[in-house]
Amino acid sequence: MSYPYCGRFAPSPTGPLHFGSLVTAVASYLEARAHHGKWLIRIEDLDPLREPPEATGQILHSLECHGLIADDEVRFQSRRHQAYQSAIEQLLARGKAYRCSCSRKQLQANGGRHPNHCRDGNLRADSSPFAIRFALEDESCQWQDQLLGPQHQEIHGELDDPVILRKEGFYAYQLAVVVDDIDQGVTDVVRGSDLLEMTAPQQQIYRALGATAPGWLHIPVILNDQGQKLSKQNHAPALDDTKAPANLFEALVALGQKPPPELAQQSASQILEWGQANWRRDAIHLTSQ
Numbered sequence: 001m002s003y004p005y006c007g008r009f010a011p012s013p014t015g016p017l018h019f020g021s022l023v024t025a026v027a028s029y030l031e032a033r034a035h036h037g038k039w040l041i042r043i044e045d046l047d048p049l050r051e052p053p054e055a056t057g058q059i060l061h062s063l064e065c066h067g068l069i070a071d072d073e074v075r076f077q078s079r080r081h082q083a084y085q086s087a088i089e090q091l092l093a094r095g096k097a098y099r100c101s102c103s104r105k106q107l108q109a110n111g112g113r114h115p116n117h118c119r120d121g122n123l124r125a126d127s128s129p130f131a132i133r134f135a136l137e138d139e140s141c142q143w144q145d146q147l148l149g150p151q152h153q154e155i156h157g158e159l160d161d162p163v164i165l166r167k168e169g170f171y172a173y174q175l176a177v178v179v180d181d182i183d184q185g186v187t188d189v190v191r192g193s194d195l196l197e198m199t200a201p202q203q204q205i206y207r208a209l210g211a212t213a214p215g216w217l218h219i220p221v222i223l224n225d226q227g228q229k230l231s232k233q234n235h236a237p238a239l240d241d242t243k244a245p246a247n248l249f250e251a252l253v254a255l256g257q258k259p260p261p262e263l264a265q266q267s268a269s270q271i272l273e274w275g276q277a278n279w280r281r282d283a284i285h286l287t288s289q
Contacts, residue, residue, distance in 0.1 A: 005037025006187045009068070010177065012044045013055035016238035017062040019247065019254075020192070020222040026251040026275070027219050027284070028190035029068050033276040040184060041070040045078045046171055058238070065241040066248055067268040075184065077176050084171040087179050087209060088132055088164060096208045097164060099123040099130045112159035119158055132165035134174065134205055141200035146217040147284055148193070153200040162201055174198065178205045181214060188215040219284055222254060244268040248275075256283040 009025045011017065017025075032039035041063065043056055060074065091097035100118040107114065116123070123130055139155040164175035181189070196218050206213040239247055248271045249264040263274055 003036075003038040003185075004187070005032060005035035006040065006185050007032035007037060007190060008040040008042055008181070008184065008186050009063075010042040010044050010180075011059055012047070012173075013051045013059055014047075015052065015055055016058040018238060019250070022062075022066065022239060022247055023222055023251045023254050024190065024192055024219065025063065025066075025068055026248065026272075027217075027255055029272070030275050030279045031188070031190050031217065031281065034279040034281075035188075037187075038071045040072055040075070040186070041068075042075040042180060042184070043077065044173065044176065045076055046173065046176055048078075048170075062239050062241050065268070066239075066244045067272050075180065077171075077180065080176070080180065081171065083179055083183065084165075084176055087175060091134065091164075091208060092132070094208070095121070095135065097132055097134050099125070099127065100133045100161075100163075101127060101130045112156075114158065119161075129167045131163045131167045133161040134164050134201070134208070136161050136201060136204055139200070139204065141203065143199065143203065143213075143216065145196075146188075146215055147281060148196075148218055151196070151199070153197070155200050155204070160201060164205075174202060174205065178202055178209065178211075182206070182209060182211045186214050188217065190217045190219065192221045193218040194221050217281070219255070245271055248272065256280075256285070258283070 007028050009028045011021055029039050041060070043059070045051055045056060063069070088097060098119050098121055100114065100116075101123055102114050102116050102118060118133070119135060136155050136157045138157045141153045141155055143151050145151050162174040163172050165171055199216055203213040245266060245268050246264065248268055249259055252259040252271070252275055257275065257278060257280065259271070259274060263271055266274070
C-alpha cells in the first residue's frame, strides 16, 4: 500500500527514553496520523561504543507502553551496513565523497581546510587510517520548515564537509539517515530544532543519491531546569513507563496542544486518540520551552 505521508521516529540507543524524546515521538506520530499516513520506528544503532546493550529494548518497551506502535517492522541501522557501503561507493565513484586522513586538530589548525589536500582524491583506498567525507558544494540553501517557516543556510564546501564513514569504521549519522529515509519512503521528518543545522548538508546528500529531500518540521527542544536541552548527556531521567498516560498528557502540553485537564485521567490510547483528532501543528510554537 502506498502512503502519501510517511514519517518516522529514529532514536539512538544511548540510554532509555526520556521526556524530550517522548515529545518528539508523539509529535511525529500525531503528525503522521493527522495526515492518514504511515509511521515508522528506526533504531539508529551505529555507534556500539556509546550504546548500552539494554538501551534498545528499553526504548522499544517505553514506546509500546505509551501506545506508540509502528506501522511496519522496526528497522535497525546496525543491520544495514551493506546499504551504507554501497551508497559510499556510489558517492566516491561520482566524486561526491573522498577519503580524508586529516585529524580534527589538523583541520582546526588550517581553518577547516585540508592540509593533505584530501578533496583532490589522491588518497588511496589502502591508505590507513582515513575517514570518508561527503564533498559539499558551496550553496546558499533555502527551504521551508513546516513549523519555523522560511530557512536559509550558507554551505561552504570543504569547511563543512561531514564525515560519512568514521576512521574507526563506523558509518555516520549524516549518511545513514539519508540512505534509510530514501529506502523507507519517508516523505516528512519531525525532529528537534537542535538538528536544524544538519538540514542543508543532508539535502545535498539526498540530491547526490538521486532523491528528493523530505519535508522538514523542527520542533522546539525540551529544556531542563538549568536551561539545557533535555538529553541523556545532561542526565535526563528515564521515563517512568508505569505513568504512560501522565507522560503523554504532559507531552501534549509541551507541544502546545492544550489538552483538557480531564484527559489526564484517560488511558494512553484515549489520550493519543484525542491528540490525533485535535492535532494542531501551528500550536507548537506557542509553547515556551
